[in-house]
Amino acid sequence: MIYSVDVRIEAPVRDTEVTDRVRDAVSNIFPAVELESEPGRLVGESHELERFSEKLHEQTILDTARREFAKRQDDEGFSFSLKKQAAFKGVVNFSVGSPDELGDIEVHVRVRDPSVEELIDHIAPPTKDGKPIDPADRD
Structure with a gap:
């Protein structure tokens, strides 16, 4: 599947943190991000989600990701938050509830092609x- 997306990633860097470690946490999940x-904070953009999708499959958390x-x-895309500590270890852990004291990695995905639903089905299939x-078995 060919898709066209803009992925904006923001990660706070607290005074107690080393910027390079936060950079590594983000890059472990989104290696193509600049x-x-x-x-x-660190702010970056990427245009691919393949490694992220691979992690969701490896960790068998596709249903969690879809939720x-x-x-x-919305009609333009979707957003989610990830825990920095888990990302540093190369693990996808969605942040639910109140944000972590170190702040969460915020990810905003804007989908240009195909539809938002089709991209979600590609990244985290039902x-x-x-x-x-x-x-072929869906529907």
Whole structure:
């Protein structure tokens, strides 16, 4: 599948944190991101979500991902938050409830092509018994 997306990633950098460690946390999940340092945070853009999708499959958290995407989805795209500490270890852990004291990695995905739903199905396909459903078997 070919898709066209803009992924904006923001991660706060607290005074007690090392900027390079926060940069590594983001890059572990989104290796194609180009981060720039701004006062108190790192901000970057990417145009691919393949590694992120691979992590969701490896960790078998596709249903969780779909639920998190749906919470902050609109016609233009979707957003979600990830825990920095887990990301530093290369693990996707969605942030739910109150933000972590170090702040969360905020991810905003704007979808140009295909539709938002089709992109979500590509990144985190629907499952049955925890296994991705073959697109030919859907509907």
